[in-house]
Amino acid sequence: MTATTSGQGHTPPSRAQLRNVRLASGIGSTIEWYLSFAYISAAGLIFSQQFFGALGPDALIVSLGSVAASFIASPLGGIIAGHFGDRYGRKATLIGTLGVMGIASLGMGVLPTYDQIGVAAPVLLVILRFIQGLSTGGEWGGAALMAVEYAPERKRGFYGVFSQIGTPAGFVLATGSFFLVQSLTTPEQFTSFGWRIPFFISVALVLVGIKIRTSIEETPAFAEVKREHTEAKIPLKEAFKGYTGHMALAAGAFMANILAGLLLIGYFLPYTTSGLKMEAGPVLLILMCASLIWIGSTLWGGSLADRFGARKAMMGGYILIGLWAIPMFVLIDSRSLVAFAVAVFVLAIGLGVSYGPQSSLFATLFPPRIRYTAASLPYAVGGILGGGFAPAIAEGLHQATGTSLAIAGYIMVFMAMSIGCLLAIRDRHLQGFAAARSPQSSAEPVAAK
Template structure:
């Protein structure tokens, strides 16, 4: 029996399009905010209050628990993608935010090892895994919500809003921990202060859910419903007809997540521990670099609308590859001015290559399987490129005694992602560029 007919949607108002951009950006921001908040707490609190019984290995295990989210991410992409392609983007994205909020609240109220014993670290890792399930399904849906609603010739710009969450999340997480530590005594921070950033994320989740409930289903999926072309098992069709597209998409993303996690996850310990630079100014520079990253991400989206997503991403990767060796030479000088120049230029390359990603991924897959097929490459590319990037970088540095080894590591990944982008041809483009399955919203149709 076919599903009931879905009525034709009215053209979106400018207020609705504004809410679409907000709804797309808030989930990605919360996702990365929580990731960085967890990383901060893993080093400052969790190693003592949850894994302290492990003795000298407590810090290693605590930091290792961060990986639970990366492991869960592909599974989350499959689950959310299935529901998003079968039943709609809107309901699925409300669900991913709700799950994220539950995990965050659980971390905020979780008793310590001294209170409930071994159950404390076990539950903490479980909550981190649940968080990964949510984040694995969040990005794909958020990207599609923006791009599938975007007026013609503005898909790159709209896609940016699912991309800015990484640098924005870093700024928010770092800022929240900084403020809490500044406003509490050391005893207050270890007792309850560290929990406040997790409670803040719950409030952000509620705001995000409210915004997302006000938005109608995306025009592309509404068209799928009208044509009764939903796929029973989206994952099966994605692998059957678009496996090469997903391989190229994952490869195209690897270099960006690698460079991004070096910026926000490795340069702080590299400079403060390895080069004995003052942590305060370094952290401040990294926060400003994240703001540059946000700005250049918007620039990357605008360039994608003018020159194409693939060409724009390639330009960003070429800049990073050319900058890798000079960047580490500047960092190794131990000069704060040189360090700022190094990371600011890197942030420009990151934004230019990161901004167009949503629009590129959306055009690689048809609407009926787009949620599933776009989410998996994002998750897998994140694991391959970023999951172990800080550890690999430090291992290379210790093994060779020179930062040139890390620069070579960056260049190799830039080359691999450039190769994947070069392998993407016009024939690979599905949803918007090569078919009429899901016509985009015309900018002239937008109503006030």
């Protein structure tokens, strides 16, 4: 089904509607990653002192470890949101995920510290991080489907990138907001209340996102499912019954990208500043510029998906990252800021090209009646397998071997595994959008034309 012929009873969406769809898809993903990076920044700067300080020397490790609570919660969030999204609609579910995200963010912003309420403070902080993960697990799948299921037939790859650019955009916003707050406050003011400001900012972004999403109608693909009364009774059960292999291949296809992405935004800063003794300010600025390149290359990746196919575009990005892994660390280890910039800018191009087509690929793998559930789970599981422990594994490899080439090998192995998963995805795995035309057609895989 195409958005321009969106089934019986539907008129083609206007340009304004399509613009709002792209905006609604991108803003949730941006807020999601903005909050994640804000939490990571605060975990290293503030939480270790104000919430976990009683643990003494282990405070920083535990504080950074609390970041994983979101990754652990993400699959459960995908299951919950997927159920409601496949049963009752994408629009209402996505408004709900943003609302939950806003509540978690507001809670972090107003949460008393350990000195004020004792052990309840770190416990509540981890609970809020877990709730944030529930929202994250349900947000991406719905945002991706909102864009792709509305997209004109030949532009699904391009429309799908708007749920993808939230990762680099969120990093830029989070890093920029902490940098700005630190610049405008004294160290005492930042420690006292300044660190809370980025979390309050996210609440305002959530309200804007909810406003935008309430103005959008249900996606044509799910509207067709509702009209034909073919909603899945238990989407998770049907997803595992008929599409376990599809979900496994999708998770494997994604894990290399999230690994490389989290190394860029979560590992290279401490690696260069603590390990190589490079200046933090210029390194951070270069990483922010790399994220801007990542946004541009993600848009390019979506366009390549429309021209050559999502699988080929993703493989092209992975091949570039794999081939660049060793030269990248040779450049980084030179301690030259110019060399570091070249290293991460090329990596950002490969990241975007492999990340941009993901939404359109995942949506095409599953029929509309279970698409929200079946697309969300691989995203969450792939995130755990590839990215959840990537910075820690990279540092462990470096300490164990004494060379950054071990990290390069780690990257290359995951690139090869994800390329293998993409090669294993055949036309018989692809549903296309023809499955939305007929209730019966959504029960079995339909070969893409």
